Amino acid sequence: MNTVDTTRARRGRMGRIGTAAGVHAVLLTYTLIAIFPVVIVVLNSFKNRRGIFTEPLALPTAETFSTEGYATVLNQGNFLLYYGNSLIVTIVSLFLILLCGAMAAHALSEYRFKLNTLLGVYLILGIMVPIRLGTVAILQLMVDLSLVNTLVSLILVYTAQGLPVAIFILTEFMRTLSRDIKDCARVDGLSEYRIFFEVVLPLIRPVLATVAVFSMIPIWNDLWFPLILASSDATKTVTLGVQQFIGQYTVNWSAVLASLSIAILPVLVLYAIFSRQLISGITAGAVKG
Amino acid sequence: MADLVLQDVRKRFGKTEVIHGVDLEVKDGEFVVFVGPSGCGKSTLLRMIAGLEEVSGGDVVIGGERMNEITPSDRGIAMVFQSYALYPHKDVYGNMAFALRHAGEDKALIDERVRKAADILGLEPLLKRRPKELSGGQRQRVAIGRAIVRDPAIFLFDEPLSNLDAALRVQMRVEILRLHQRLKTTMVYVTHDQVEAMTLADRIVVLRDGRIEQVGTPLELYHHPKNRFVAGFIGSPRMNFLTATPDGQGRVTVRDSAPIEVPVRDATGDALTLGIRPEHVELTAPGQGTLTGEVLVAERLGGETFLHVDLGDAEPLVVKADGGVTQKPGETVGLRFPPAALHLFGSEGQAFEHRERHGLIA
Ligand SMILES: Nc1ncnc2c1ncn2[C@@H]1O[C@H](COP(=O)(O)OP(=O)(O)OP(=O)(O)O)[C@@H](O)[C@H]1O
Ligand SMILES: [Mg+2]
Numbered sequence: 242m243n244t245v246d247t248t249r250a251r252r253g254r255m256g257r258i259g260t261a262a263g264v265h266a267v268l269l270t271y272t273l274i275a276i277f278p279v280v281i282v283v284l285n286s287f288k289n290r291r292g293i294f295t296e297p298l299a300l301p302t303a304e305t306f307s308t309e310g311y312a313t314v315l316n317q318g319n320f321l322l323y324y325g326n327s328l329i330v331t332i333v334s335l336f337l338i339l340l341c342g343a344m345a346a347h348a349l350s351e352y353r354f355k356l357n358t359l360l361g362v363y364l365i366l367g368i369m370v371p372i373r374l375g376t377v378a379i380l381q382l383m384v385d386l387s388l389v390n391t392l393v394s395l396i397l398v399y400t401a402q403g404l405p406v407a408i409f410i411l412t413e414f415m416r417t418l419s420r421d422i423k424d425c426a427r428v429d430g431l432s433e434y435r436i437f438f439e440v441v442l443p444l445i446r447p448v449l450a451t452v453a454v455f456s457m458i459p460i461w462n463d464l465w466f467p468l469i470l471a472s473s474d475a476t477k478t479v480t481l482g483v484q485q486f487i488g489q490y491t492v493n494w495s496a497v498l499a500s501l502s503i504a505i506l507p508v509l510v511l512y513a514i515f516s517r518q519l520i521s522g523i524t525a526g527a528v529k530g
Numbered sequence: 531m532a533d534l535v536l537q538d539v540r541k542r543f544g545k546t547e548v549i550h551g552v553d554l555e556v557k558d559g560e561f562v563v564f565v566g567p568s569g570c571g572k573s574t575l576l577r578m579i580a581g582l583e584e585v586s587g588g589d590v591v592i593g594g595e596r597m598n599e600i601t602p603s604d605r606g607i608a609m610v611f612q613s614y615a616l617y618p619h620k621d622v623y624g625n626m627a628f629a630l631r632h633a634g635e636d637k638a639l640i641d642e643r644v645r646k647a648a649d650i651l652g653l654e655p656l657l658k659r660r661p662k663e664l665s666g667g668q669r670q671r672v673a674i675g676r677a678i679v680r681d682p683a684i685f686l687f688d689e690p691l692s693n694l695d696a697a698l699r700v701q702m703r704v705e706i707l708r709l710h711q712r713l714k715t716t717m718v719y720v721t722h723d724q725v726e727a728m729t730l731a732d733r734i735v736v737l738r739d740g741r742i743e744q745v746g747t748p749l750e751l752y753h754h755p756k757n758r759f760v761a762g763f764i765g766s767p768r769m770n771f772l773t774a775t776p777d778g779q780g781r782v783t784v785r786d787s788a789p790i791e792v793p794v795r796d797a798t799g800d801a802l803t804l805g806i807r808p809e810h811v812e813l814t815a816p817g818q819g820t821l822t823g824e825v826l827v828a829e830r831l832g833g834e835t836f837l838h839v840d841l842g843d844a845e846p847l848v849v850k851a852d853g854g855v856t857q858k859p860g861e862t863v864g865l866r867f868p869p870a871a872l873h874l875f876g877s878e879g880q881a882f883e884h885r886e887r888h889g890l891i892a
Contacts, residue, residue: 419613421612421613422611424577424580424582424602425609427582427603428580428602428603428607428608428609429680430632430633431603444618
């Protein structure tokens with residue numbers, strides 16, 4: 242009896258360790274695959290042209306080490322401007338997505354009104370329709386509004402692109418918020434706006450962080466809309482700016498890789514800041530939704 | 531301080547009506563408890579008094595003023611919720627001061643009120659803590675403190691103690707009672723809990739399916755329920771119901787019993803129900819008393835024992851006996867029904883009025 246129990250227990254423990262090892266092996270493999278290109282880009286950005294081509298996978302050696310890529314990028318005065326453009330577009334779009342998305346989600350989850358469900362479906366329909374399908378119409382619209390070659394055009398498009406997912410995630414989460422706390426604020430005499438800003442927003446912070454990261458990356462990385470709507474020199478974004486180093490006949494690889502490395506930075510910083518909230522946001526959704 | 535009047539209050543959600551015309555008068559300073567089965571509309575009624583739910587028909591009048599269109603914060607009420615509903619990002623002090631700060635009250639006044647409420651509830655050492663650093667009982671105390679700070683004319687409670695464990699519930703119940711004695715404010719309190727209702731209430735309102743079944747003092751409901759529903763709902767374990775047949779001479783027989791004289795007025799009809807509470811049934815030797823049956827289960831709680839006695843009906847009759855009774859499952863016992871403790875119900879469930887009121891009820 243006793244021995245049977247212990248063997249079973251031991252087998253159980255071994256099994257659990259085995260499962261954990263298996264899971265981690267899969268995760269590690271995935272991490273390696275995901276990180277590999279990033280590492281290659283960053284490594285090669287510190288090499289000279291010859292180093293990049295002779296041994297793309299090697300670490301920079303004394304012979305091949307060079308920061309000429311970064312020098313080119315930073316001395317080419319425009320790059321900082323492009324970087325600024327990207328930052329402005331991304332931050333303003335994110336702000337609008339989060340603000341409008343949270344407000345819409347609050348209305349959908351909090352108030353009973355006619356067509357509530359229909360409006361909800363309408364607002365999140367965009368998840369299924371890629372916004373690029375509407376490029377021609379968007380371009381026409383921007384031309385009519387004389388917004389071509391302005392950052393505003395990009396901000397508007399990205400806000401529209403990010404809203405459906407944001408509204409979807411936030412609505413689901415807000416439905417799980419306690420009704421009592423909002424009612425309590427009403428009894429305390431807060432207006433509906435102040436209930437949103439002072440009671441609801443602090444409660445959804447972790448989910449807002451998740452939505453922010455998810456929405457930011459496609460905006461930061463987008464090449465399509467900057468190319469079509471804002472390709473003038475004053476409004477170029479980083480992804481577009483990188484293209485100047487890619488000529489028809491020659492490509493300045495050191496510069497391309499250096500600018501890409503710099504472009505990755507904000508995303509990394511954002512992850513570092515939000516990773517904890519991000520994880521709690523994702524699991525909150527997973528457990529409750 | 532204010533009285534509260536509900537006049538034919540109705541509530542519809544879409545097309546379904548869930549409150550079907552409730553009339554109620556709550557006197558100034560009175561402690562009224564709403565009880566009823568789940569889904570009967572207790573919370574909805576309370577939320578309508580608070581102004582959190584629109585009134586579909588009828589009037590809510592507080593302190594003589596019609597309140598139907600007045601916002602919650604202007605009704606002079608404060609509400610305590612089941613889930614505490616504390617603001618998680620504010621400390622205890624901030625939670626309690628929030629409404630007053632929002633109303634633009636003077637800082638010194640806010641501080642004085644918060645400290646006084648904290649003193650009443652023993653919260654001073656916790657003022658700087660966040661809600662998540664508090665136990666359930668402490669959180670509920672903060673929620674009550676937040677209500678006290680607003681100095682309302684009426685307190686509304688929606689099952690405030692149901693998230694607490696049994697021991698804390700007893701403690702908080704006493705605290706709420708003392709709070710009422712001290713503040714003498716009108717209070718409306720929703721609960722599922724028999725004991726809370728009986729011990730706290732000046733008057734209990736029994737609701738079923740959006741209608742008031744009976745309003746009365748706890749003892750009135752216990753001794754003189756108006757119908758079978760109230761009789762079964764008040765008291766724990768619930769009242770035993772037995773099918774009774776009138777013998778044509780003002781008495782009834784139950785199963786094979788001798789005719790029983792029930793001291794009620796004008797009992798008519800032939801599908802009658804006899805009711806007796808478990809604590810009123812007396813045990814006798816088999817063959818003596820009103821009925822005889824076999825013990826199915828004996829639940830021994832130490833101080834008292836619940837005997838489930840099979841009389842041949844679908845449901846056994848429950849007897850609340852002394853903790854020292856020796857009867858075991860399988861044994862036969864005699865049951866005696868003292869006439870004064872009997873209730874008789876007609877075919878519609880209506881109770882026939884007792885000839886004499888119980889001694890404790892004026
Ligand atoms: N927002 C709503 N929309 C539709 N129906 C509702 C809504 N709120 C409550 N109801 C219905 O109204 C009835 C009364 O609900 P209420 O919450 O008042 O019951 P309760 O007596 O408080 O129950 P419990 O004891 O479980 O808290 C229920 O049948 C419920 O389904
Ligand atoms: Mg309720």
